[in-house]
Amino acid sequence: MRTGSIGRFPLFAVFAVMSLLFLLAACGSDPTATPTIAPAATNTPTATPRSTPTPTTPGQATPTPTQPAGAKVEVCPTQRVKGLTGAGATFPFPLYSKMFDEYNKVCGVKVNYQSIGSGGGIRQLQARTVDFGGSDGIMTAQQKAEAAGGPVLHVPMVAGAVAVIYNLPGIPSGAVKLDPDVLVDIYLKKITKWNDPRIAALNSGVSLPNSDIAVVHRSDGSGTTYIFTSYLSAVSDAWKNGPGAATSVNWPGDIGGQGNAGVAGQVRQIPGAIGYVELAYAHQNNLTYAQLKNSSGKYVEPSLETAKFAADVPTLPDHMEVVIVNSSNPNAYPITGFTWLLIYENQADAAKADAVARLAWWMIHDGQQYAVPLDYVPLEGAAVTKVENLIKKIKVNGQPVIK
Amino acid sequence: MEVGDMGLPKPVARESVESLRSSKSLTPTRRSHLSDRIFFHVTRSLAVLVLILSLLLVFELLRGSAEARAEFGIGFIWGTTWDPVAEQFSTLPTITGTLAKAFLSLLIAVPVSLGTAIFLAIYAPRWIRTPLSYIVESLASIPSVIIGLWGLFIMVPVVRVLQIWLKDNFGWFPLFSGPAIFGVGVLAAGIILAIMITPIIAAISRDVIRTVPRAQMEGLLALGATRWEAIWKVVLPYGRAGIIGAVILGLGRAVGETMAVTMVGGNAFKLVTSLFDPVHSMASQIASEFTEADSNLYVSSLIYVGLVLFAITVVIEIVAQLMIWRITKGQGEARHQA
Numbered sequence: 001m002r003t004g005s006i007g008r009f010p011l012f013a014v015f016a017v018m019s020l021l022f023l024l025a026a027c028g029s030d031p032t033a034t035p036t037i038a039p040a041a042t043n044t045p046t047a048t049p050r051s052t053p054t055p056t057t058p059g060q061a062t063p064t065p066t067q068p069a070g071a072k073v074e075v076c077p078t079q080r081v082k083g084l085t086g087a088g089a090t091f092p093f094p095l096y097s098k099m100f101d102e103y104n105k106v107c108g109v110k111v112n113y114q115s116i117g118s119g120g121g122i123r124q125l126q127a128r129t130v131d132f133g134g135s136d137g138i139m140t141a142q143q144k145a146e147a148a149g150g151p152v153l154h155v156p157m158v159a160g161a162v163a164v165i166y167n168l169p170g171i172p173s174g175a176v177k178l179d180p181d182v183l184v185d186i187y188l189k190k191i192t193k194w195n196d197p198r199i200a201a202l203n204s205g206v207s208l209p210n211s212d213i214a215v216v217h218r219s220d221g222s223g224t225t226y227i228f229t230s231y232l233s234a235v236s237d238a239w240k241n242g243p244g245a246a247t248s249v250n251w252p253g254d255i256g257g258q259g260n261a262g263v264a265g266q267v268r269q270i271p272g273a274i275g276y277v278e279l280a281y282a283h284q285n286n287l288t289y290a291q292l293k294n295s296s297g298k299y300v301e302p303s304l305e306t307a308k309f310a311a312d313v314p315t316l317p318d319h320m321e322v323v324i325v326n327s328s329n330p331n332a333y334p335i336t337g338f339t340w341l342l343i344y345e346n347q348a349d350a351a352k353a354d355a356v357a358r359l360a361w362w363m364i365h366d367g368q369q370y371a372v373p374l375d376y377v378p379l380e381g382a383a384v385t386k387v388e389n390l391i392k393k394i395k396v397n398g399q400p401v402i403k
Numbered sequence: 404m405e406v407g408d409m410g411l412p413k414p415v416a417r418e419s420v421e422s423l424r425s426s427k428s429l430t431p432t433r434r435s436h437l438s439d440r441i442f443f444h445v446t447r448s449l450a451v452l453v454l455i456l457s458l459l460l461v462f463e464l465l466r467g468s469a470e471a472r473a474e475f476g477i478g479f480i481w482g483t484t485w486d487p488v489a490e491q492f493s494t495l496p497t498i499t500g501t502l503a504k505a506f507l508s509l510l511i512a513v514p515v516s517l518g519t520a521i522f523l524a525i526y527a528p529r530w531i532r533t534p535l536s537y538i539v540e541s542l543a544s545i546p547s548v549i550i551g552l553w554g555l556f557i558m559v560p561v562v563r564v565l566q567i568w569l570k571d572n573f574g575w576f577p578l579f580s581g582p583a584i585f586g587v588g589v590l591a592a593g594i595i596l597a598i599m600i601t602p603i604i605a606a607i608s609r610d611v612i613r614t615v616p617r618a619q620m621e622g623l624l625a626l627g628a629t630r631w632e633a634i635w636k637v638v639l640p641y642g643r644a645g646i647i648g649a650v651i652l653g654l655g656r657a658v659g660e661t662m663a664v665t666m667v668g669g670n671a672f673k674l675v676t677s678l679f680d681p682v683h684s685m686a687s688q689i690a691s692e693f694t695e696a697d698s699n700l701y702v703s704s705l706i707y708v709g710l711v712l713f714a715i716t717v718v719i720e721i722v723a724q725l726m727i728w729r730i731t732k733g734q735g736e737a738r739h740q741a
Contacts, residue, residue, distance in 0.1 A: 118695055119694060137697070140698075220692065245488070249488050258665045262665075
């Protein structure tokens with residue numbers, strides 16, 4: 001037996017060495033990969049020209065060339081803050097990391113954002129362990145009461161849309177039309193067949209199969225679920241008084257998928273499945289999505305253009321703590337919502353307050369150019385002015401940081 | 404006496420240390436060497452550290468779940484509602500889901516891994532034993548998220564076809580009455596868990612079987628028994644305790660496994676009644692919902708789920724120890740391989 005264990009050593013070693021070589025080969029390809037990424041990063045046309053003219057000398061309020069006319073606000077911290085920390089929502093993380101990367105090039109300020117989820121972001125903001133939080137949802141009254149630093153501003157950064165996706169063999173993307181009542185009843189499991197008369201009535205000309213509807217939802221808590229369930233609650237009392245709106249709810253429906261990929265994976269595989277994912281995810285993966293009837297009775301496909309209209313309404317409140325689902329704009333895609341930065345209105349540290357306010361200011365102006373390439377809905381029109389006014393509310397000792 | 408000087412041959416090392424321990428010759432005395440005493444204290448404090456860590460864990464679980472325990476009490480365990488909006492939490496569907504998946508996986512994995520272990524330890528010629536052992540062992544080190552993704556995209560479609568066939572032909576059987584078309588569910592999760600725990604059980608069982616003295620088996624063969632009889636009558640009974648230990652280790656992983664079952668389980672918070680029903684598990688639920696849990700009671704309830712999960716693993720461990728104790732009782736010396 002002992003000779004056996006010695007005897008197997010060489011063969012074992014051969015296997016070990018082979019796998020090591022394989023690993024080394026995999027690692028070896030990395031250094032060659034990095035340089036190809038690096039020039040691509042410096043090639044971004046917007047970054048290089050802008051970083052040169054921006055003065056790093058504090059105090060001088062020289063507007064950068066790309067600054068919109070009229071808004072003469074210095075975008076870099078004026079009091080030598082070199083780093084900020086934030087934590088929260090995962091949904092805007094790809095955009096935020098791009099924005100913070102660019103902001104670092106412009107101002108030399110490192111922003112460390114941990115995408116730990118909206119719930120975690122709110123908790124860290126309440127405990128004041130971060131300079132700002134990120135959230136896909138509005139803080140509840142109780143959460144606001146538990147915030148150690150007093151009133152919290154909800155500063156919208158971008159909007160995101162949620163697409164309803166389906167898997168009906170032979171039926172192309174955009175062919176199926178749904179109205180709010182039907183969508184709610186599908187998710188309440190009151191409509192269980194695709195050829196239900198109520199679905200058929202909306203889709204004359206589409207041959208709907210006699211198959212069961214497999215209803216897929218997100219099993220993990222998420223901002224996508226928050227926007228989606230907020231919409232269902234906005235259009236239906238039965239939903240509002242039943243499952244309700246939150247980052248995760250008590251689903252009547254069938255299957256939970258982990259993340260956008262999980263939901264999309266289930267819907268793609270199961271004939272007759274319906275689900276919901278972020279618009280960006282639906283676009284990038286060419287998923288088949290439904291048209292939705294908005295509050296004006298118009299059928300709208302989910303896209304950045306149609307989602308943009310959702311925030312373009314005259315009735316936005318000044319505090320912007322509003323879920324813009326089921327927008328009154330006649331061209332709007334109805335399942336759209338903001339994602340917010342959470343910032344304390346009254347700050348103690350003047351330098352930090354200045355830095356956070358100017359970061360937020362930069363994000364809603366210059367930073368917005370990175371939204372569309374990453375499939376986020378930029379702020380436009382009336383919303384921008386409202387958000388500017390919100391940022392101007394950030395105060396130290398009663399004095400606004402940005403006037 | 405230096406520890407390194409003992410120079411004991413490998414096969415008898417375990418018995419020798421056991422006998423040394425019982426003869427007290429390793430317990431340091433005044434006259435013993437300084438390095439011996441240092442080594443004794445180092446090992447003792449490391450053992451105490453492990454104990455303190457697990458006590459801290461229990462304490463943290465109790466502290467974190469205090470709010471939920473005060474709110475829902477023991478009824479948390481048999482309630483069937485999980486409603487973050489109304490802040491009503493209880494966990495029976497995930498308990499049953501976790502156990503259903505874990506035991507189904509044992510049902511699949513134990514025969515497969517025992518067969519593998521016996522083949523590797525007894526039948527396999529050396530040229531195939533080494534690569535096969537290596538493959539089995541490296542299977543155990545594949546990250547569960549990789550297995551989960553493979554499960555979702557490759558295995559689940561196959562399971563779906565199987566489920567539809569089972570339902571068409573044996574749909575009268577209650578376990579096959581669920582929604583076959585989903586593909587994800589108890590069956591898929593059980594299979595993926597079986598794949599994950601097979602290497603563990605197989606590797607440990609192989610080592611256990613190889614510690615069975617060859618003379619025992621050869622003696623039976625000399626008496627005219629077939630190889631199969633020798634394995635069945637001598638090798639397996641001799642290694643029972645160790646094999647049960649291996650199975651329990653596998654069960655422990657199956658109960659606590661998170662990522663892979665999240666991907667193929669279907670994650671519906673419902674009591675399972677058939678093999679095809681989507682199923683949620685406790686570990687998946689904690690991992691999925693913790694980041695976005697936004698109220699204190701919600702977070703506390705998730706920690707409460709963790710506490711219940713911890714209690715379940717402790718119970719499994721106790722049952723395993725009792726089984727091993729009953730088996731080894733009266734067999735002369737105790738052999739705790741696990």
